[in-house]
Structures are given as C-alpha cells and as structure tokens.
Amino acid sequence: MRKEFVVIGLGRFGGSIVRELIAQDANVMAIDSSPDRVDEFSQIATQAIVADTTDEAVIKSLGIWNFEHVIVAIGEDIQASILTTLILKELGVPQITVKAQNDYHEKVLRKIGADFVVHPERDMGIRIANNMISNNVLDYLELSDEHSIMEIKANDRLAGHTLMDLDIRAKYGINIVGIKRGETIMISPAADDPILLGDILLVIGADIDINRFVKKAM
Template sequence: MKKEFVVIGLGRFGGSICRALTELGMEVMAIDREEDKVNEFSSVAAHAVVADSTDESVLKSLGIRNFDHVIVAIGDDIQSSILTTLMLKELGVNKITVKAQNDYHEKIVRRIGADHVVHPERDMGRRIAHNIASSSVLDYLELSDEHSIVEIVANERLAGNSIIDLDIRAKYGINIVAIKRKNEIIVSPQANESIHRGDILIVIGADNDINRFEKRMLDD
C-alpha cells in the first residue's frame, strides 16, 4: 500500500526528500510558506501547498493527522520548527521526523514528541570524513551518537584469513554482519568463512571500536 507523507519546508534538505519520496512512488504533500518554493514542487509532489505550519487551524484543514509520516524540514527558523512539531504531536500525527539545527534543538523536539531527529549536515560530514580518511571505507551510516555501520573493502591484510582467525569481535568489539562478494551477499557469515581480497565487509559496532579497527587493519 502506498504510504502518504508530508514534507514541511522545501529548502535543500526538504526538497531533496520530497523528490526522493516521489521517485519511490510515495504520495507526498509539500508545504512551505514561500509561494515560489511551492510552485517549484507543484509538478513534483502530489500536492503542493502554501501554508503556515505553525497555525493549528491550517494543519487541521489539510487533514495532517491522516498522513503516515510528517517530515519537518524547516531551515533556520528553529522556533517555527519547534512549534510545528508541537502542533503535529497535539493533532495526533502518527510519525514525525525533524531536521535539527543543533543538539539543543534536538533535545527540545524529542521532549515534545519527535519520533526521529536528523542532523543532515553533521551526519554527512561524518560520512564524508570516514570515506576520505581511508580508501578501504566505502560507506558509513550512523546508527546513534556512538554506534555505526560501515562498509569496508577487504585489503591484503584481511584477505586469506577466516573470521575466527581475525578474532575481530574479541579484539575490537565489532561484528561482521554480512559480506558482499561480487553478486553474492553472505548474511551472518560463519566463523570459518574465509575473507577474499575485495570482499565488502559490513561491520557494526561502537565508533571508537570501529576507529581502532580501521587504524590497525586498514591504514595504508
């Protein structure tokens, strides 16, 4: 069944989410105070509306509580972001994701009921830093402030060893949860699984432990 989303705030972040959700075949209502931005997305989203999301009566008239998920992607106006989140919560919206400007902003919207909070600039910065710091790191996904999933290309130092030989869990406190090998994906690989050069290891663990592993086993 097609899910229905609302994206409030059509800046760079909100606009990209709106386009991506639409491309995935989702029903999207795009909302912004600025008419120019709304006009830009009138041919992208199923519905594009000029509206003030801090006005409870406006949100009610749009039937906001009937949507599956609302993304508050308001840019620099933290007050409007907080008020909008509060209104959505009071109206009984099922799921709310909020773009946060800083940790203080995140703390407030979480307290008033945001289900998920994202820091796109910070998170992308960390992702890029991991990618450029090591040629072996393909991708980096933050799970929380202290834990991540990382895709690592097996180098010569790792190749030819089995998972039990490397003893990664005991030495570094991290786990290999899957291995991508050409067109094959090995989920929950066995301890005796041998690692080949060029395998993509999907590793999960605490950031500090992953960093130790990268420095010890991946640094050129």
C-alpha cells in the same frame, strides 16, 4: 496502496525527500511558506501548498493528521520547526521525522515527542570524514551517539584470512554481521568463511572500536 507523506520545508533536504518519495511512487503533500519554492514543486509533488505550519488552524484545515508520516524539514527557523512538530504531535500524527540544526534542537524535539530526528549535514560530514581517513570506508550509519554500522572494503591485509583467523571480535570488540561479495550478501558469516580482496564487510560496534580497527587493520 500508495503510501502518503507530508513534507514541510522545501529546501535542499526537504526537496530531495519529496523527489525521492515521488520516484518511489508515494503520494506527497509538499508544504512551504515560500510561494517560489511551492511553485517549483507544484509539478513534482502530488500537492504543493503555501502555508504557515506554526498556525494550528492551518494544519487542521489541511488535514495533515490523516497522514501516516510527516517530515518536518524546515531549514534555519528552529522556532518554526519546534512549533510545527509540537502541533503535529498534539494532533496525533503517527510518525514525525524532523531535521535538527544542532544537538540542543534535537533535545527539544525529542522532549516534545518527535519520533525520528535527523542531522543531514552532520551525518554527511561524518561520512566524508570517514572516507577521507580511509579509502576503504565506503559508508557509515549512526545507530546512537556512540555506536555505528560501517561498510568497509577488505584490503590485502584482510584478504585470505577467515573471521576466525582475524579474531576481530576479541581484538577490537566489534562484529562483522555481513559480507557483500558482488551481488551476493552473506548475513552472519561463519567463522571459517574466508574474506576475499574487495569484499565489503558490514561492521557494527562502538565508534571508538571501529575507528581503532580501521586505523590498525586497514
């Protein structure tokens, strides 16, 4: 059975979600207040509809509460984002993901019941900054305000040593929870597993500790 989603707001962020969900064989109702944007996605999404989602009667008429997951990707209009999210929550939509413009916006969204809040611009900025600081940092995923997961490429300072040799947990307070080596992924590697040059280490911990590890060991 194909999964069904609603994406509200067809700017760069919302539009990219629509395209990827369709590529993953999902059914997607795409909604925007701009006829031009809706026209652009009329040949991409399962349905593309011009609508004002701050109007509860409109949302009810579209039957959006029947969808399992709604993504509110409204751009600069924070008020429209909040009102839309509030209506969706009151109608009982099971999962609501909302794009936040700033921390204040996120606080309001969480108070009114958004299940997931994302900061695409901020998160991309963090990824780019980490890659600029160290060529060995390949990717970054924020778990909370203070904790993250990073993919770090092992350099010659780490290669040839085991996790026991490096004693990373004791020195930095972080954990290597996986090692990617080519097509192979080792989950919860053993203390005596050697690290090879080019291995990708999946590191989890507090941001301050991971950054300390990257600066000193990379």
